[in-house]
Amino acid sequence: MSLAERIGIAVFAVFLFGKCGAFIETTMSNEYMICRPVAGVFGTLGDGKNSSEKGIMPVLQGPEGSPGPPGKTGLPGPRGEPNYQKVSTIVGDKMHSINARLFKLESELASLKASGGGGGGGGGGSSGGYVPPTQSPEDIKNAKDCMDKYKSPINIGTMCYNIIGGEGLLWTFTAAESNCSKLGGYLADLNSREVYDKIYNYIDQTYSTVVQAWTGMRYEDNKLLLRDGKEAVYAKWSSGYPRQSTTSYYASYQKVYIYMDTSAYIRRLSNTRSSTKRAYAICSYDLKGNSTTSATPTTTG
Incomplete structure (x- = not known):
């Protein structure tokens, strides 16, 4: 070029x-x-x-075209973990509210019957097969105070009882004891047929599953001991229990819990190690304000 x-x-x-x-x-x-x-x-x-x-x-813009094919699906996110403790708290609060309302209605009904109202037979309520309420005014007051102060649906005299915990929770004996203490109470003694029956009946009417709940009792030297170290006068063990604490293999089985299968009507006491984890605990409170600590410190198992 x-x-x-x-x-x-x-x-x-x-x-x-x-x-x-x-x-x-x-x-x-x-x-x-x-x-x-x-x-x-x-x-x-x-x-x-x-x-x-x-x-x-x-050129003027024409009509919108048809959408394209969907894009690829993204990677799945992490699996969510349910907050069992929060769910248990919400359910517990609802149950306390329902029990409080039920107790109030029952108290009002008892008052109406005692005053001659609602007899159904007219004029003073002396007819109609009316049976006076078995609860004394003092019992009614104690039950109301237990519910108002401790949200406790169970009471015997001035002693209040409550079931805390829920499915998905795992508490050692020490954790259960601490949780009762935070609520102003302590792990409960079960030392009479009346206490057993009231707690068992409440669990049976309230829960629809297996309930394993810590108590404050312990099993040492083949004796069921209360929190203050005294021997219990009543106990209802399940078949095969208690595991003998004098046996070397079961020497650490010193803590006691109740086992209830509400569907099979199984009610019993069992003993195990303190490190075993259970979902529930039975707390007790004294309206008289007595000490919430054991007179004899519990041993660790």
Whole structure:
């Protein structure tokens, strides 16, 4: 190629890039794809005759096209973990509220019957087979105080009892003891047939599953001991229990819990190690304000 031809090509290139600003390389045979502004590439001639840039008018946007295929599904997120303690607290609060309302209604009904109202036979309520309430005014007051102060649906005299915990919780004996203490009470002694029956009946009416709940009692030297170290006068063990604490294998089985299967009507006491985990605990409270600590410290098993 001669010098003159090279100079000519260079001049043409300067002219081309000076006017267009860039060279668009394309394999398409479309005049609008080379050295045209955006409006020119995606536009149309204004009058159909003038091919200059001044005659180009924008094309109006057409209707929306059909949606494309769905994209790929993302990776699954981490599995959520239910907050069993929060659920248990919510359910417990609801149960306390229901029990409190039920107790109030029963108290009002007992008052109406005692005053001669609601006898159903007219005039003083002396007819209709009315049976006076078995609870004394003092018993009714104690039951109300237990519910108001400790949310306890069970009471015997001035002693209040409550079941805390819930499915999914795992408490050692020490953790259960601490949780009762935080509520102003302590793990309960079960030292009479009346206490057993009231607690068992409450669990049977309230829960629909197996309940294993810590008590404050312990089993040492083949004796069931209360929190203050005295020997219990009543106990209802299950078949095969208690595990003999004098046997080397069961020497650490010093803590006592109740086992209830509400569907099979199984009610019993069992003994195990303090490190065993249970979902429930039986707390007790004294309206007289007696000490909430054991007279004789419990041993660790």
